[in-house]
Amino acid sequence: MPVNKPGARNGANPRKAAARAEQAGPAAREMPMREFSRSLPMALLRAREAVMRHFRASLRKHGLTEQQWRILRALGGVETIEVTELARSAYLLGPSLSRILRDLEQRGLIERRSVKTDLRRGLVSISARGLSLIEAVAPSSEAIYAEMTRRYGAERLAALHEMLSALEASLADMPLPGNGHLNDEDDASL
Amino acid sequence: MPVNKPGARNGANPRKAAARAEQAGPAAREMPMREFSRSLPMALLRAREAVMRHFRASLRKHGLTEQQWRILRALGGVETIEVTELARSAYLLGPSLSRILRDLEQRGLIERRSVKTDLRRGLVSISARGLSLIEAVAPSSEAIYAEMTRRYGAERLAALHEMLSALEASLADMPLPGNGHLNDEDDASL
DNA sequence: AGATTTCATTTAACATGTTAATCATATTCC
DNA sequence: GGAATATGATTAACATGTTAAATGAAATCT
Numbered sequence: 386m387p388v389n390k391p392g393a394r395n396g397a398n399p400r401k402a403a404a405r406a407e408q409a410g411p412a413a414r415e416m417p418m419r420e421f422s423r424s425l426p427m428a429l430l431r432a433r434e435a436v437m438r439h440f441r442a443s444l445r446k447h448g449l450t451e452q453q454w455r456i457l458r459a460l461g462g463v464e465t466i467e468v469t470e471l472a473r474s475a476y477l478l479g480p481s482l483s484r485i486l487r488d489l490e491q492r493g494l495i496e497r498r499s500v501k502t503d504l505r506r507g508l509v510s511i512s513a514r515g516l517s518l519i520e521a522v523a524p525s526s527e528a529i530y531a532e533m534t535r536r537y538g539a540e541r542l543a544a545l546h547e548m549l550s551a552l553e554a555s556l557a558d559m560p561l562p563g564n565g566h567l568n569d570e571d572d573a574s575l
Numbered sequence: 576m577p578v579n580k581p582g583a584r585n586g587a588n589p590r591k592a593a594a595r596a597e598q599a600g601p602a603a604r605e606m607p608m609r610e611f612s613r614s615l616p617m618a619l620l621r622a623r624e625a626v627m628r629h630f631r632a633s634l635r636k637h638g639l640t641e642q643q644w645r646i647l648r649a650l651g652g653v654e655t656i657e658v659t660e661l662a663r664s665a666y667l668l669g670p671s672l673s674r675i676l677r678d679l680e681q682r683g684l685i686e687r688r689s690v691k692t693d694l695r696r697g698l699v700s701i702s703a704r705g706l707s708l709i710e711a712v713a714p715s716s717e718a719i720y721a722e723m724t725r726r727y728g729a730e731r732l733a734a735l736h737e738m739l740s741a742l743e744a745s746l747a748d749m750p751l752p753g754n755g756h757l758n759d760e761d762d763a764s765l
Numbered sequence: 766a767g768a769t770t771t772c773a774t775t776t777a778a779c780a781t782g783t784t785a786a787t788c789a790t791a792t793t794c795c
Numbered sequence: 796g797g798a799a800t801a802t803g804a805t806t807a808a809c810a811t812g813t814t815a816a817a818t819g820a821a822a823t824c825t
Contacts, residue, residue: 423736425723426626427645427666432739433619435746440616441813442751450780450813455617468804476617481781483805488780505790505803533615537745545738546613549622552735555727556625561632631783640783640810659773671811673775678810695773695820769824776817787806794799 436533443525447518452477453485454522460495460511461519467500468507494518626723633715637708642667643675644712650685650701651709657690658697684708 437451444454452475459474460466466474472482486509489495494515500506511519534542627641634644642665649664650656656664662672676699679685684705690696701709724732 425720425732425736426623426630426641428736428739429619429623429626430666432742433616433623435743436616436619439746439749439751445814451616452781476620478782478784479804480783480806484781487805503791503803507804530615532749533746536749537742541738541741542615545735545742546615546618548731548735548738549618551731552622552727553625556629556723559629559722559726561629635784642811657773668812668814669774670776670813674811677775693773693821697774767825769822771822772820774818774820777815779813781812782810784809785807788804790802790804792799792801795797 439529439533440526443529444522447522449518449522452481453489456482456485456489457494457511457515457519460509461516463510465508465510468509471509489515629719629723630716633719634712637712639708639712642671643679646672646675646679647684647701647705647709650699651706653700655698655700658699661699679705 441451444451449457455475455477456471459471468479468482468486471477472479475482477485486495486497490497494512496510496512498508500508537545631641634641639647645665645667646661649661658669658672658676661667662669665672667675676685676687680687684702686700686702688698690698727735
């Protein structure tokens with residue numbers, strides 16, 4: 386999975402150190418950008434990691450990574466699903482999904498076949514073994530979720546979900562930088 | 576950095592497909608868990624990706640990855656910093672940081688030495704070349720940020736930051752699952 | 766002082782993220 | 796109906812995430 390858990394070995398709150406490092410002391414440099422700690426991607430990353438680290442241990446006991454678990458959960462909700470749609474559903478890129486499906490198939494957790502009318506398309510479904518694994522993992526996962534909801538507050542959690550959705554929506558139609566002629570290739574050599 | 580951009584090739588909103596795949600149709604399966612789309616880690620991941628994809632192209636033009644940029648930014652705010660503190664500041668794990676610092680040093684973007692009184696500790700600072708690279712990247716980065724703020728709303732953005740911080744705080748002292756005797760090793764063979 | 770332990774960093778090994786390229790099958794165009 | 800094109804999936808290549816182990820140096824113990 387794609388998230389980090391820095392500072393865990395030191396047991397300290399990463400935010401404290403970050404703020405300290407940024408605090409413009411006498412010898413601090415002039416920053417041409419906003420302070421680091423205000424970075425939205427960083428805030429989202431840290432929040433996600435704060436959540437995920439609680440699930441990782443549980444998943445690990447069952448020999449699953451976060452992405453593998455996302456796939457199983459997505460498969461648990463349908464009879465069969467095409468690979469492309471599964472990629473969207475589990476929010477994975479094609480290459481990652483290909484690798485993971487290969488592994489999950491070898492472990493007997495999923496089954497694959499192809500669409501008769503279009504041999505390019507692959508169909509994926511969960512196996513009985515995969516289903517029982519879901520049932521084995523789900524309880525502790527739900528328990529962790531419940532405790533998080535209790536601590537953070539159900540309403541606050543719902544509001545956060547709403548704000549995150551709204552953020553996605555706000556940026557969905559924002560044009561990406563033009564990817565111009567790449568004439569800045571000089572910088573790449575730095 | 577660690578985030579994905581699935582469905583980009585199809586240009587569709589991932590949420591639509593996800594919701595569709597989850598929508599319990601007649602043949603849908605009974606789910607022992609909450610619906611996929613309500614997963615908080617997924618929501619944070621998608622939001623983060625919605626933000627990051629706008630920065631990736633700009634960084635790429637300058638030959639930087641998201642993590643390399645986080646490190647340069649962190650270094651830009653201080654004269655020197657120890658490796659451990661840099662890891663916290665840039666929110667990277669030690670191994671990732673080691674690899675990236677090696678690369679950035681080879682590219683002449685940073686400089687390294689060790690603490691005289693404790694040869695275990697490494698000191699890192701940004702080079703003149705690294706500083707000019709920051710100055711080259713910062714404007715477009717700030718412009719993207721400004722446009723995002725305009726679209727989402729400055730107040731809403733501040734509220735989101737606050738809620739993310741609160742989430743981190745809420746979960747900071749939540750006990751991690753006991754990592755018991757690992758007697759469930761059977762499941763790992765699935 | 767020498768052995769043990771702790772600490773900072775790096776290396777190793779494997780899984781995933783990310784982009785580009787490849788491969789096979791379908792579709793379209795002429 | 797065969798060449799060109801488009802599409803779904805995989806593979807390739809490189810960077811990072813993640814955990815465990817190794818390395819080197821400092822602190823502690825006796």
